[in-house]
Amino acid sequence: MTDAPLLKVSGLSKNFGGVRALSNVSFDLKEGELLGVIGPNGSGKTTLVNLITRFVKPSSGEVSFKGRKISHLPPYKIVRMGIARTFQMVKPFYQLPAYKNMIIPLYSPRMKQLAGGRYGDRDAVALDLLEEVGFERDAQVAYKVAGALPQGYLKRLELAKAIAMQPDLYILDELFSGLSLAEVASIVPIIEKIRMAGKTIIMIEHRLKELFRIADRVIVMNYGEKIADGPAEAVMEDEAVKSAYLGTEAQDG
Amino acid sequence: MKKRKERIDRGIKVRSSDIFALLSWREMLYLAAPRVLPVVACMALPLMLDPYWQKVLLSVAVVALLAISWDILAQTGMVSLGQALFFGVGAYCSGVMNHYWGLTPMLSIPIASVMGGLICTLILLPVLRLRGIYFSMVTLIVPLILVRIVEATKIFGGTEGLSGMTPLPSKWVELYLIMIVLLCALFGFRRMMDSDYGLVLKGINDNDRSVINAGINIYWFKAQSLFIAGVIGSFCGAFMTHVYMFVGMPVFALDYSILPIAAAVVGGPGTLAGATFGAFILVPMSEALRGFGGLRIVLYGVFLVVFIVALPEGIFHYIQRKYHQFERWVEVDK
Numbered sequence: 139m140t141d142a143p144l145l146k147v148s149g150l151s152k153n154f155g156g157v158r159a160l161s162n163v164s165f166d167l168k169e170g171e172l173l174g175v176i177g178p179n180g181s182g183k184t185t186l187v188n189l190i191t192r193f194v195k196p197s198s199g200e201v202s203f204k205g206r207k208i209s210h211l212p213p214y215k216i217v218r219m220g221i222a223r224t225f226q227m228v229k230p231f232y233q234l235p236a237y238k239n240m241i242i243p244l245y246s247p248r249m250k251q252l253a254g255g256r257y258g259d260r261d262a263v264a265l266d267l268l269e270e271v272g273f274e275r276d277a278q279v280a281y282k283v284a285g286a287l288p289q290g291y292l293k294r295l296e297l298a299k300a301i302a303m304q305p306d307l308y309i310l311d312e313l314f315s316g317l318s319l320a321e322v323a324s325i326v327p328i329i330e331k332i333r334m335a336g337k338t339i340i341m342i343e344h345r346l347k348e349l350f351r352i353a354d355r356v357i358v359m360n361y362g363e364k365i366a367d368g369p370a371e372a373v374m375e376d377e378a379v380k381s382a383y384l385g386t387e388a389q390d391g
Numbered sequence: 392m393k394k395r396k397e398r399i400d401r402g403i404k405v406r407s408s409d410i411f412a413l414l415s416w417r418e419m420l421y422l423a424a425p426r427v428l429p430v431v432a433c434m435a436l437p438l439m440l441d442p443y444w445q446k447v448l449l450s451v452a453v454v455a456l457l458a459i460s461w462d463i464l465a466q467t468g469m470v471s472l473g474q475a476l477f478f479g480v481g482a483y484c485s486g487v488m489n490h491y492w493g494l495t496p497m498l499s500i501p502i503a504s505v506m507g508g509l510i511c512t513l514i515l516l517p518v519l520r521l522r523g524i525y526f527s528m529v530t531l532i533v534p535l536i537l538v539r540i541v542e543a544t545k546i547f548g549g550t551e552g553l554s555g556m557t558p559l560p561s562k563w564v565e566l567y568l569i570m571i572v573l574l575c576a577l578f579g580f581r582r583m584m585d586s587d588y589g590l591v592l593k594g595i596n597d598n599d600r601s602v603i604n605a606g607i608n609i610y611w612f613k614a615q616s617l618f619i620a621g622v623i624g625s626f627c628g629a630f631m632t633h634v635y636m637f638v639g640m641p642v643f644a645l646d647y648s649i650l651p652i653a654a655a656v657v658g659g660p661g662t663l664a665g666a667t668f669g670a671f672i673l674v675p676m677s678e679a680l681r682g683f684g685g686l687r688i689v690l691y692g693v694f695l696v697v698f699i700v701a702l703p704e705g706i707f708h709y710i711q712r713k714y715h716q717f718e719r720w721v722e723v724d725k
Contacts, residue, residue, distance in 0.1 A: 191604075193600060193603070212608075213603050213604075214603050214606050214607055214608045214609070215606075217603070217604060217605065217606035218606040222604070223604060225600070225601070225604075229597075229598045229601065231593075231594070231597060234590075238590065241587050241590045241591075242590065242591055242594045242601065242602055242605045242607070243604075243605040244587075245587055245588075245590075245591050245605065245607065246605040246606040246607055247606055247607065248605075248606045260587060299601075299604075299605075303605065303606065
């Protein structure tokens with residue numbers, strides 16, 4: 139188990155009509171690794187996540203998780219195997235208190251399975267989980283309706299939903315986007331804590347500075363292709379990456 | 392002595408999340424009134440009305456139940472335009488069991504409700520993947536297809552229908568049976584929609600990807616919601632078969648699809664009480680307008696538009712908000 143990759147993506151491609159959103163992307167992910175995925179807008183990062191979790195059907199290619207092929211399974215079964223993702227656009231129940239937003243992940247069959255056939259007191263578990271991601275219990279933030287919470291808390295709620303599933307692989311899709319520096323700084327320790335517990339994480343990010351501080355390895359995407367793969371410093375020295383991010387100089391005919 | 396106004400529910404809200412800790416009879420009354428009033432009204436109404444309005448009350452209750460069934464589906468993200476499908480399938484199930492096999496209504500009504508729910512779920516199972524208007528279109532068309540099948544193949548009496556059903560023992564049984572079922576459905580399913588299970592159903596409507604992301608098979612939950620709505624609708628059909636002592640093609644009529652939606656929208660969608668409330672307003676109104684002859688539909692339409700423009704949130708939501716704003720005078724401590 140330790141040698142075999144936890145997640146293996148091979149030759150994954152997706153066409154939307156005539157647009158090639160992702161072409162022939164392959165990579166392995168070892169258990170306990172933190173992989174960063176970066177790239178300019180529209181380079182296929184979110185499509186990659188959607189294909190792994192199969193919210194979108196791949197045109198070709200294969201994904202296997204824990205040595206089992208998963209690219210033919212419906213998305214809810216993939217989640218039950220232990221992959222949890224967050225969404226870039228948070229969309230909680232705005233009318234409900236924050237802790238009630240946790241009910242749906244806590245209702246998951248995976249929770250029942252992990253808890254040995256019983257769900258237990260969901261409200262109490264929800265409050266504990268929210269405290270873990272920084273909903274101050276003394277200030278009763280978890281009881282406030284989600285619609286009244288600032289973006290930073292909504293992103294943490296999204297993260298708490300993923301943690302609630304107790305997954306083996308976290309896929310965090312632009313968790314830091316739209317957050318202030320202080321908010322990012324307060325979420326980074328939570329992610330480090332998840333890592334200390336030996337969980338594997340894929341992070342899609344635009345905030346390179348914060349990402350490079352915690353990532354073991356970085357994949358760079360451009361126009362739906364993987365153009366670089368390796369440790370952060372090495373990747374940023376790569377010529378192809380530089381031109382993707384900074385653009386190439388125009389050449390005279 | 393100085394006094395100021397305070398909302399009655401303030402103290403209750405502060406003290407309770409789910410558990411009610413009441414400090415006075417007034418608070419007790421405040422919480423109990425919205426629950427006790429409908430029960431008392433439904434139990435007392437049959438006694439107070441003359442036979443003609445008792446008949447109207449039956450169709451009020453049926454429309455209310457169909458509206459509840461519509462609202463449960465709508466809260467799960469399936470906007471149905473075909474409550475007539477549930478009604479008709481239930482009616483034919485009960486009719487066939489009574490007409491051909493001689494089952495008593497006390498057996499045929501419950502069996503037809505469950506069977507009708509199952510049949511409707513199976514019919515709509517292939518289209519559960521459709522969302523929004525596409526699902527609505529299918530539900531609109533299916534009852535029309537079933538009518539033509541009955542007409543063309545002449546099964547179950549064809550265009551003549553089946554008549555001579557066993558009636559229910561007395562009109563009091565009719566009235567109280569439907570009233571008790573209505574109250575049970577209203578309070579029971581309201582409780583269900585407020586539970587964690589109901590939260591998952593509402594989650595499918597709100598953001599189905601986030602529900603899938605919890606490892607929940609949304610199609611299984613949608614099918615359950617469809618079954619629940621189907622059982623309610625089929626009960627109405629089965630019940631009316633024994634009231635009219637007849638089942639025929641009119642049970643698939645568009646009225647049974649449109650009236651419940653109008654009731655739910657006017658009453659306030661999203662709360663089953665709103666749907667019930669709407670039925671209690673719309674159906675008697677349509678009866679009261681009978682004196683206007685041909686203009687009845689025009690006036691009815693105008694009323695509908697006025698309701699929807701003036702109270703787009705629904706009458707029930709408006710009343711609920713006003714009720715929460717009730718104030719009392721309290722003495723200011725010095």
